Amino acid sequence: MTVARRKFDAVIVGAGGGGMRAALQLSEAGLKVAVLSKVFPTRSHTVAAQGGIAAALGNVTEDNWHWHMYDTVKGSDYLGDQDAIEFMCRQASEVVYELEHYGMPFDRLENGKIYQRPFGGQSQNFGGAQATRSCAVADRTGHAMLHTLYQRNVRANTQFFVEWMGLDLIRDEHGDVLGVSALDIETGEVMILQARATLFATGGGARIFSASTNAFINTGDGLAMAARAGVPLQDMEFWQFHPTGVYGVGILISEAVRGEGGYLLNKDGERFMERYAPHAKDLASRDVVSRAMTTEIKEGRGCGRDADHLLLKLDHLGGNVIKARLPGIREIAIKFAHADPVQEPIPVVPTAHYMMGGIPTNFHGQVVAPYKTGPEEVVQGFYAVGECACVSVHGANRLGTNSLLDILVFGRAAGNQIIEDLKRNTHHKHLPGDAADKALARLARLDSRKDGENVAQVGDMLRKTMQAHCGVFRFADLLKQGVDKISEVAERVKNTEIRDKSRVFNTARVEALELDNLVEVALATMVSAQARKESRGAHARDDFPHRDDDKWLKHTLYFSEDRRLDYKPVRLKPLTVESFPPKARTY
Numbered sequence: 001m002t003v004a005r006r007k008f009d010a011v012i013v014g015a016g017g018g019g020m021r022a023a024l025q026l027s028e029a030g031l032k033v034a035v036l037s038k039v040f041p042t043r044s045h046t047v048a049a050q051g052g053i054a055a056a057l058g059n060v061t062e063d064n065w066h067w068h069m070y071d072t073v074k075g076s077d078y079l080g081d082q083d084a085i086e087f088m089c090r091q092a093s094e095v096v097y098e099l100e101h102y103g104m105p106f107d108r109l110e111n112g113k114i115y116q117r118p119f120g121g122q123s124q125n126f127g128g129a130q131a132t133r134s135c136a137v138a139d140r141t142g143h144a145m146l147h148t149l150y151q152r153n154v155r156a157n158t159q160f161f162v163e164w165m166g167l168d169l170i171r172d173e174h175g176d177v178l179g180v181s182a183l184d185i186e187t188g189e190v191m192i193l194q195a196r197a198t199l200f201a202t203g204g205g206a207r208i209f210s211a212s213t214n215a216f217i218n219t220g221d222g223l224a225m226a227a228r229a230g231v232p233l234q235d236m237e238f239w240q241f242h243p244t245g246v247y248g249v250g251i252l253i254s255e256a257v258r259g260e261g262g263y264l265l266n267k268d269g270e271r272f273m274e275r276y277a278p279h280a281k282d283l284a285s286r287d288v289v290s291r292a293m294t295t296e297i298k299e300g301r302g303c304g305r306d307a308d309h310l311l312l313k314l315d316h317l318g319g320n321v322i323k324a325r326l327p328g329i330r331e332i333a334i335k336f337a338h339a340d341p342v343q344e345p346i347p348v349v350p351t352a353h354y355m356m357g358g359i360p361t362n363f364h365g366q367v368v369a370p371y372k373t374g375p376e377e378v379v380q381g382f383y384a385v386g387e388c389a390c391v392s393v394h395g396a397n398r399l400g401t402n403s404l405l406d407i408l409v410f411g412r413a414a415g416n417q418i419i420e421d422l423k424r425n426t427h428h429k430h431l432p433g434d435a436a437d438k439a440l441a442r443l444a445r446l447d448s449r450k451d452g453e454n455v456a457q458v459g460d461m462l463r464k465t466m467q468a469h470c471g472v473f474r475f476a477d478l479l480k481q482g483v484d485k486i487s488e489v490a491e492r493v494k495n496t497e498i499r500d501k502s503r504v505f506n507t508a509r510v511e512a513l514e515l516d517n518l519v520e521v522a523l524a525t526m527v528s529a530q531a532r533k534e535s536r537g538a539h540a541r542d543d544f545p546h547r548d549d550d551k552w553l554k555h556t557l558y559f560s561e562d563r564r565l566d567y568k569p570v571r572l573k574p575l576t577v578e579s580f581p582p583k584a585r586t587y
């Protein structure tokens with residue numbers, strides 16, 4: 001079957017902060033750029049970011065990028081690559097001021113400078129004092145950022161393909177990337193978007209869990225497309241559980257609440273974090289707080305009839321602070337928890353939130369992977385940034401507000417790298433005749449099958465299995481059963497069927513395609529988690545409770561084709577400063 005084609009200099013899949021920051025760089029350089037998004041750009045998950053963006057501006061307390069770097073390395077439990085972390089922290093102030101000049105309406109201090117609030121894990125400088133590092137727009141920082149970037153892109157003539165879904169990555173026989181096949185959701189037609197540079201910025205995939213703070217569209221599509229095309233996925237065992245999702249609902253209550261002075265209580269009214277992290281208390285790193293909460297619940301000190309959640313108290317901040325700094329949080333609490341935080345605490349539980357792993361890249365946004373069984377090298381024509389990428393700046397645990405920073409720094413860096421690379425690669429490479437075949441075959445199966453597995457039921461089994469077998473604490477027997485169960489789900493996914501075969505805006509079709517992607521992400525997670533026999537950052541094993549740097553100070557690589565694992569060393573050497581050697585992590 002012939003499929004329509006269009007040619008661009010660069011195709012970007014994903015219109016969140018990462019994709020739009022990269023697109024801006026390219027469009028302003030005069031390149032012809034297409035940006036695809038499953039939803040209208042400003043509905044990408046970046047819009048939901050509440051708390052802030054980290055940069056050592058030093059507007060409130062003394063601070064500098066080197067301390068930010070130290071906190072990030074420590075927060076990553078030493079799995080982060082220190083060259084990339086130095087690169088990010090050094091550029092933080094610049095990208096934040098750039099955003100300010102683009103029109104981002106930051107909150108202000110009395111003296112007119114950008115308002116900053118404290119956040120978890122950012123509590124150390126070399127003198128031991130607390131740094132206040134998160135630049136914020138009330139509790140809607142991501143909303144302001146995404147709209148700012150969208151408007152700049154409109155001005156720069158970036159071309160948006162709204163409600164288009166990337167289906168598969170196109171590679172040639174050398175492994176070079178030539179573009180993507182994509183579905184126009186509105187018409188149901190498939191098209192090939194050919195490009196000299198293809199950048200994935202498809203965001204996270206925490207929808208593999210049943211309790212998740214993520215948007216429904218966060219199904220890990222970019223990872224699955226890469227994995228199906230032979231690119232390994234890195235460090236997929238590391239998922240961040242955010243301490244404060246609304247109990248029973250999952251919607252996020254930002255860490256900004258604790259940054260502004262809120263704290264957690266157990267059923268005895270005890271501020272239990274003082275026992276687990278005597279110095280940082282409620283502002284310890286997220287993995288530490290989530291584990292403490294899970295332990296409190298397990299040991300019978302949870303709140304409510306079923307003793308299965310904890311309380312987040314903030315009424316002591318006073319109505320004025322809550323209304324000015326945390327208005328969105330108050331609204332969420334009233335609507336979804338029926339609790340007005342001005343008067344009463346919010347019921348919360350740890351909830352799946354962020355994917356530290358992803359498509360392996362260097363700090364220029366270039367994807368690095370072996371071709372077939374060769375050594376790791378740059379995949380020509382292929383770039384990834386944002387939550388779908390693993391640079392890796394977050395290692396085994398991300399610090400709050402470092403992700404909005406990550407998407408800006410690496411969105412811009414990838415844009416710059418593409419501009420350089422396209423000066424050399426002046427022509428589109430030859431597109432193989434079968435470029436869209438794999439995607440068409442999947443659609444043909446959905447179009448022709450008359451009976452088979454129900455998408456919602458199989459998806460439910462996937463999410464419940466991930467939640468029960470790969471949560472905050474991990475157990476050897478549960479992980480082993482988890483691999484078997486997700487393998488069973490993977491078999492069932494091959495046989496899914498949809499009743500509605502219509503083409504125009506068929507969301508059942510989109511959901512079935514998303515399930516193909518979720519299962520790739522879930523398998524990578526479960527297999528990688530079962531293999532890593534230590535506890536590091538967000539990966540906490542009951543049978544191996546300690547970090548084991550001798551055996552496990554290395555990144556995991558998962559290959560979809562044969563579900564094989566490989567490992568590669570952590571880059572401990574920064575660019576210009578001395579390395580921070582691994583040491584015990586306390587808060």
Ligand SMILES: Cc1cc2nc3c(=O)[nH]c(=O)nc-3n(C[C@H](O)[C@H](O)[C@H](O)COP(=O)(O)OP(=O)(O)OC[C@H]3O[C@@H](n4cnc5c(N)ncnc54)[C@H](O)[C@@H]3O)c2cc1C
Pocket residue numbers: 013014015016017018019036037038039041044045046047048049050051052053054141142164165166167201202203204213214215217218221222252353354385386387388400401402403404405407
């Ligand atoms: C509730 C919440 C609050 C958060 N708060 C903060 C915070 O305060 N500070 C912070 O630093 N981080 C925060 N984070 C994390 C941070 O917001 C995200 O990691 C980051 O915004 C991800 O940006 P992105 O550009 O990588 O992806 P996203 O913003 O998720 O965008 C992904 C894009 O890819 C598109 N896409 C996906 N698949 C396809 C496909 N197959 N075809 C076409 N398009 C596709 C989507 O349509 C979307 O446009 C928060 C996250 C959540 C969930």
